[in-house]
Amino acid sequence: MPHVLTLIAPPGTLSPRSVSHARAALGRIGAAVGTPDWLSPDEAADIPFDGLAVEQASAAARAALGGEAVDLIAQAAEGRRKKLLLADMDSTIVTTETLDELAAYAGLKDRIAAITRRAMDGELDFFQALTERVGMLAGLPVSALERTWDATEMTPGAAELVATMRADGARCILVSGGFTFFTARVAESLGFHAHYSNTLMTQDGKLTGQVAEPILDRHAKLATLKRVAAELGLPLSATVAVGDGANDLDMVRAAGLGVAFRAKPIVAGAARARVDHSGLRALLFAQGFRSGYISTG
Secondary structure, rough: OEEEEEEEEEOOOOOOHHHHHHHHHHHHHHEEEOOEEEEEEOEEEEEEEEEEOOHHHHHHHHHHHOOOOEEEEEEOOOOOOOOOOEEEEEHHHOOOOHHHHHHHHHHHHHHHHHHHHHHHHHOOOHHHHHHHHHOOOOOOOOOHHHHHHOOOOOOOOOHHHHHHHHOOOOOEEEEEEEEHHHHHHHHHOOOOEEEEEEEEEEOOOEEEEEOOOOOOOHHHHHHHHHHHHHHHOOOOOHHHEEEOHHHHHHHHHHHHEEEEOOOOOHHHHOOOOOOEEEEHHHHHHHHHOOOOHHHOO
């Protein structure tokens, strides 16, 4: 069948009943529906279908499941396996906003986090919000960066996502409006092929309160997606991009599989695919990987 609806839930929580309800919902609105294919027991299943637009399928299944903690991704079955991953870092590959955590060492976490939230919600210009926040940290010892890194945790499924896509021959790129100090370490830890981000200026062991230009913003993220895809000879349909904030929206919209991951409303409402409940393994199931193929790195 030409389309597939993938149901994904936190491990151990996806029931056959939920899959049956989603399948029946597609049938009720006129779809031809195939037999469910479990990609991971009690975690992810594909429902092949024909005769509906993917948006209709997602909406019908979501209505049938009500408030269940199940993520739904409908797409064309052909070409679902992607060859380029672009991933945001903060609140996507890592669980926190690293700039907010860094600000804690200056006693400014709440104040800076409030600006971050507004920027990620699309209420503030990213360039201005970034330079304002970094400016507030002038004089902070560079050692605070190391302490912030030591407390940074990877999002569940991040290592599996990168390792599995690498093993399948995909290129994996980390692209962030955050800082090279962190993206370099995340990239090395997880095995990203490359990383692109902003650079904090330092002098005499302290932050100067400045960011080196040009600033990597939403336009640069989209440009990076297009540039790397062109270098690899790939159409954008062969790419997957994932992020959570307004500065990710352009690349998420442009990618063949654009995923809003536990995202701000402006991104969740505009992305064709969203993951609200599961970890980053969801991006592998959306591409048709089975649990037995997933690598832990």
